[in-house]
Amino acid sequence: MTTKQDYTYSTGLGLSVEVVCEISAHKQEPLWMLEHRLKALDYFLKQPMPAWGPNLSALNMNDIHYYIKKVKKAQRSWEDVPEQIHSTFEHLGVPQSERAYLAGLGAQYESEMVYHNLKDEWKKHGIIFLDTDSALKEYPDLFKEYFGTVVPYQDNVFAALNTAVWSGGSFIYIPKGIQLDQALQTYFRIDAERMGQFERTLIIVEDDAAVHYIEGCTAPLYKTTSLHSAVVEIIAKPRSRVRYSTIQNWSKNVFNLVTKRAIAQENAVVEWVDGNIGSCITMKYPCVVLKGAGAKAEIISVAMASSAEQVQDSGGKAIHLAPHTSSRILSKSLSSHGGRASYRGVVHIAKQAHHSKSFVQCDALILDAQSRSDTYPLIDVHNQSSSVAHEASVSKMNDDQIFYAMSRGLRKQQAQTMIVNGFIDPFVKELPMEFAVEMNRLIDLEMEQSIG
Amino acid sequence: MKTIKQQSLLIDQDNQTIMLHDLTQQKNSYNLGITVSAHCSVTLNETVDSVNHDAVQTLELCAHEKSTITYVCRLKSLADKFSLQKHIKARMLGPNAKISIFVYSHGKADQAITFTIEQEHTTDTCSSNVTVKTLLEDNATIDCSGIIKVAPQTKGNCATLTIKTIMLSDTASASTKPQLEILSDDVSCKHGATFESINPVALFYLQSRGIPCHSAQNMLLKAFLNK
Numbered sequence: 001m002t003t004k005q006d007y008t009y010s011t012g013l014g015l016s017v018e019v020v021c022e023i024s025a026h027k028q029e030p031l032w033m034l035e036h037r038l039k040a041l042d043y044f045l046k047q048p049m050p051a052w053g054p055n056l057s058a059l060n061m062n063d064i065h066y067y068i069k070k071v072k073k074a075q076r077s078w079e080d081v082p083e084q085i086h087s088t089f090e091h092l093g094v095p096q097s098e099r100a101y102l103a104g105l106g107a108q109y110e111s112e113m114v115y116h117n118l119k120d121e122w123k124k125h126g127i128i129f130l131d132t133d134s135a136l137k138e139y140p141d142l143f144k145e146y147f148g149t150v151v152p153y154q155d156n157v158f159a160a161l162n163t164a165v166w167s168g169g170s171f172i173y174i175p176k177g178i179q180l181d182q183a184l185q186t187y188f189r190i191d192a193e194r195m196g197q198f199e200r201t202l203i204i205v206e207d208d209a210a211v212h213y214i215e216g217c218t219a220p221l222y223k224t225t226s227l228h229s230a231v232v233e234i235i236a237k238p239r240s241r242v243r244y245s246t247i248q249n250w251s252k253n254v255f256n257l258v259t260k261r262a263i264a265q266e267n268a269v270v271e272w273v274d275g276n277i278g279s280c281i282t283m284k285y286p287c288v289v290l291k292g293a294g295a296k297a298e299i300i301s302v303a304m305a306s307s308a309e310q311v312q313d314s315g316g317k318a319i320h321l322a323p324h325t326s327s328r329i330l331s332k333s334l335s336s337h338g339g340r341a342s343y344r345g346v347v348h349i350a351k352q353a354h355h356s357k358s359f360v361q362c363d364a365l366i367l368d369a370q371s372r373s374d375t376y377p378l379i380d381v382h383n384q385s386s387s388v389a390h391e392a393s394v395s396k397m398n399d400d401q402i403f404y405a406m407s408r409g410l411r412k413q414q415a416q417t418m419i420v421n422g423f424i425d426p427f428v429k430e431l432p433m434e435f436a437v438e439m440n441r442l443i444d445l446e447m448e449q450s451i452g
Numbered sequence: 453m454k455t456i457k458q459q460s461l462l463i464d465q466d467n468q469t470i471m472l473h474d475l476t477q478q479k480n481s482y483n484l485g486i487t488v489s490a491h492c493s494v495t496l497n498e499t500v501d502s503v504n505h506d507a508v509q510t511l512e513l514c515a516h517e518k519s520t521i522t523y524v525c526r527l528k529s530l531a532d533k534f535s536l537q538k539h540i541k542a543r544m545l546g547p548n549a550k551i552s553i554f555v556y557s558h559g560k561a562d563q564a565i566t567f568t569i570e571q572e573h574t575t576d577t578c579s580s581n582v583t584v585k586t587l588l589e590d591n592a593t594i595d596c597s598g599i600i601k602v603a604p605q606t607k608g609n610c611a612t613l614t615i616k617t618i619m620l621s622d623t624a625s626a627s628t629k630p631q632l633e634i635l636s637d638d639v640s641c642k643h644g645a646t647f648e649s650i651n652p653v654a655l656f657y658l659q660s661r662g663i664p665c666h667s668a669q670n671m672l673l674k675a676f677l678n679k
Contacts, residue, residue, distance in 0.1 A: 349647075351622060366637040369605060375632035381647045384619035388647040390630065396637040 040153035040163035047157040054311040128173035135171030150233035162231040169199030174209040183212040201232040210241040234262035247275035256282040266292030274301040287317035290325035297327040302427040305339025315345035320353040336367035342374040356386040364394040460485040472498035480507035493520035517546030532561035544578035559592030569598040577608040588624035597629035604635040613643040
């Protein structure tokens with residue numbers, strides 16, 4: 001990357017009370033938010049890093065820009081985009097206009113989202129779709145009512161960090177009874193070297209409303225370690241329906257440590273569709289708290305670890321707190337080239353959550369002898385009328401299947417790619433069309449690199 | 453609780469059937485290591501029915517080349533209030549070794565049962581099969597964690613872990629952790645865990661054939677533990 005990094009505003013490297021105050025002052029936030037940030041910072045500084053899961057010792061908290069704002073738009077030209085990104089887009093078949101947008105030449109920038117597209121008709125219905133910073137300014141009461149209610153800063157060390165230094169993210173409010181057929185989309189990007197992205201997304205869906213939110217991520221390749229630690233909070237009111245789809249393809253130097261949680265009230269349906277392809281270490285366990293009777297949760301995820309440094313530690317959590325709730329977790333993982341893919345998940349069925357049902361399935365495919373796959377599920381059941389089933393399998397690619405495909409005239413690599421695409425098909429089916437196509441091509445590309 | 457020194461035993465004859473009771477002198481807590489030589493097979497039977505206070509039982513099974521170990525453990529009619537910890541380690545040290553473990557337990561009153569089971573695959577083409585079935589009544593709790601470990605550069609290993617729990621009371625609680633740590637690609641490993649109450653369809657069928665509800669229930673539970 002040769003472009004001169006030209007930032008109009010940055011708090012510099014490292015984290016301190018001054019940095020947090022500066023962020024808050026720069027954003028002209030209300031006092032309660034500053035106090036909230038400082039409380040979270042205090043908590044963060046007192047907490048140790050998690051003792052379980054992947055090794056985070058390469059992460060240096062003092063070597064990160066916690067807040068950067070760039071006001072100048074579209075500074076870079078297509079030639080500045082690294083070659084590798086070029087070829088990735090080529091493979092993905094992204095149209096030229098979109099390439100520019102995806103490569104960060106368009107209107108999406110870093111910590112603060114400059115661009116949001118909300119059609120007039122949605123506005124008419126009272127739908128709010130803003131970046132989180134503007135939402136705090138424009139709808140302070142609504143914001144204060146829900147902010148931090150699903151993921152309090154004491155939840156975990158990275159939630160505390162995010163609460164202290166958050167900026168950007170999306171704020172979505174869907175009023176009563178509004179059903180959106182068209183998905184709301186946004187693209188986040190990590191654009192600056194050594195910059196943490198601490199988005200804070202808050203989605204509030206009122207009674208009987210429905211929304212599908214899509215978050216797509218691409219990031220250019222950089223050498224220095226970057227941190228991405230977002231918090232996503234979803235509040236699904238009675239009988240509402242929320243689907244949150246995301247494919248994460250950060251460059252292979254990013255630590256992706258994310259807290260995603262939803263609260264589902266009476267008869268609400270919450271679905272997480274989550275793909276993890278890039279980044280170096282991912283720790284991401286989308287969670288649904290089934291708080292109202294009859295609520296339903298679905299968590300579908302795919303993880304692909306395809307280099308020796310890569311650890312995909314992902315999974316799902318379903319916390320059943322009310323009767324007649326149901327959840328389904330489907331997790332698929334692929335590991336190749338010394339990569340490590342893990343499933344880590346919790347199903348908790350409380351005593352009062354009678355007649356609840358949960359089904360967990362995790363399948364892993366190991367593509368070569370250097371790679372590794374782990375499964376760490378926890379199942380806790382406290383009543384007799386609920387039923388829980390968990391199953392997991394780990395295997396290599398079936399030789400018979402490869403042989404069959406080759407006997408029908410496919411080359412070995414084509415056969416393998418086909419089998420992998422078949423393996424993740426239950427996930428791809430859940431994606432919107434353009435994402436599904438992109439996903440299949442990404443798999444092709446990864447397979448080419450890993451076997452080719 | 454102080455740790456007990458491991459007692460070890462080597463089995464080098466084929467087709468052995470051993471009652472574990474005789475080896476442990478009917479003690480509540482024990483620490484036993486059983487090694488089976490190449491080409492031998494052994495069946496270990498254990499019925500735990502005399503525990504009346506807290507007990508820790510540790511059992512290490514080592515199977516050498518082409519040997520087979522089958523271990524069947526039944527926990528029944530124990531005291532109302534006690535805690536039992538059972539740690540089982542199945543180690544396959546030679547190619548083509550096979551270890552099968554079946555644990556059946558019935559928890560009542562305030563009993564607390566903890567199982568940890570480890571299946572360790574260190575060489576090629578071994579198979580291990582673990583089944584844990586538990587029936588829980590009253591305030592009984594069970595904590596069952598199993599782990600399958602497959603070492604790198606091994607081939608053709610096959611491991612399964614099945615944990616089935618039937619809960620008969622709302623005050624009982626069960627927690628399971630069926631884990632996998634697979635560092636090789638040429639494997640076939642599976643685990644499954646289920647929690648349920650008595651199958652209402654099966655119960656209805658038996659009742660429709662003239663069997664009273666209570667006996668039908670007993671019949672189904674008996675079938676569950678004996679399958």
